[in-house]
Amino acid sequence: MSSLFRSKVAWLLCFSLGFAPLAYIVYLAAQGGLGAEPAKALVEFLGEVAILALMLVLAMSPLRKIKQLSGINRFRRMFGLFVFFYASLHVASYAFLLVDWQNFIEDIYSRLYVMAGFVAFIVLLSLAVTSPKVMVKKLGKRWKSLHRLVYVAVIAAVIHVFWQVRSDYTEAAFYAALALLLLSFRFSYFKRRLFSVQRS
């Protein structure tokens, strides 16, 4: 099983799979299949892909503890970068296709959910920048603590979804439950952090 993960074919498969959502939405847009407000549909789709990909990445470290799946660890960086890729497309399409520049600053003030999303994006940006092997080496121990910020990103992303709800919380609750589940696997880490804070 783990040799399967190590093959070049598996790597190529995962790499091309990562572009599948983009290919799908570009195809749909070209067909005029995005409806009356295509930019909004595009931004929402890219956001959903980004948050689901983020959940997938967070699921990888609990999953690799299952012996047969330990090989997936190889794709963690790639998947992490895909999260950043879709988050960037989400932010770029929001900024260039959807936002009203005349009221942009005012909109940011009144739209707290944009702020929450922005926090998540800044975190993802800093993680993406420090993802090359050179940076891992350079940062040493600090790399790990920096990359724990991914927990901040997922919480901010879920808040970003929650604050946009107008009446039905089903989708937001789904993301929140998923995030809580994935964070619960890191319970021992959070406990340790809390204790060390108390001691100091």
Added chain:
Amino acid sequence: MLIKIKKTSDICPSEITSESVYSSRRSFIAGATAGVGLMAAGISPFSSAALSTTYPNLITTPYGRGETLTPYDDVTSYNNFYEFGTDKSDPKKYAHEMTVDPWSVSVEGEADKTGVFQLEDLLKGVSLEERIYRLRCVEAWSMVIPWVGLPLNKVLEKFKPNSKAKYVEFETLQRPSEMRGQRSYLTSLEWPYVEGLRIDEAMHPLTILAVGVYGKSMPNQNGAPLRLVVPWKYGFKSIKSIVKIKFTEKRPVTSWEKSGPSEYGFYSNVNPGVDHPRWSQKRERRLPNSLFSPNRIDTAMFNGYADEVASLYRGMDLRKNF
């Protein structure tokens, strides 16, 4: 083998009027005198079989002259009808599950003539008009829609409301077995959906009960068979699939008001000067737009109907009564 069973709600391609034909319909009808003769001799548009056909002989009105119509496909595929889900595409996907024939409306409260009325009886003897109105959603998008309907006051007067009738309350159908959005556990909206108007707003000649769009019967996703259209208020005031009309002395509490009192008020008049707490209302995106141009325009006070309706709110603080 694929066996395709035709649903009664399926639209046969031959039933769809192309937009080019629709926009030139007046000259078409004027030219086709023989056709007009046939139509005039035809059945009443309100026999129940006719609910799924087109409406001939609509009275035309000057409303919306010069506006570019939002295409039929967009009007009927980009909808907020949370009874069928919160995605814009959900109503078109799932509203066909709602039975709209037979349909009755319960009339209650402060009026001499109350009771349960079949839709056909309610609309007997009325003449239908085409009203091209701007529809401004509270979410900052808008459309221009050619409704088929009649002034609400013509229907309400039939019930002879008494002097205690200060407000009119409306209710949407509640039927979770056919309306999947009503089966959601995690929603802050209470069912049935309730809306309301002050009696003078309800009696205003701009306020209509609509039974169709684009000269055809109302698609389920747009609120078949009977919905309200109040063009100077945000779209959610224009309640869909109405089953109850109640004259009340006390101001009704609407569904959105109950769900978010700081975000949605009773009046909900289109007002670029009063923002929604989570977004600006100064401008709107006129739909359809394209990927690279949001087609943004300034929002007008009372959605551009100020000349006709501003007097209803004279002396009121519209910031407080949002």
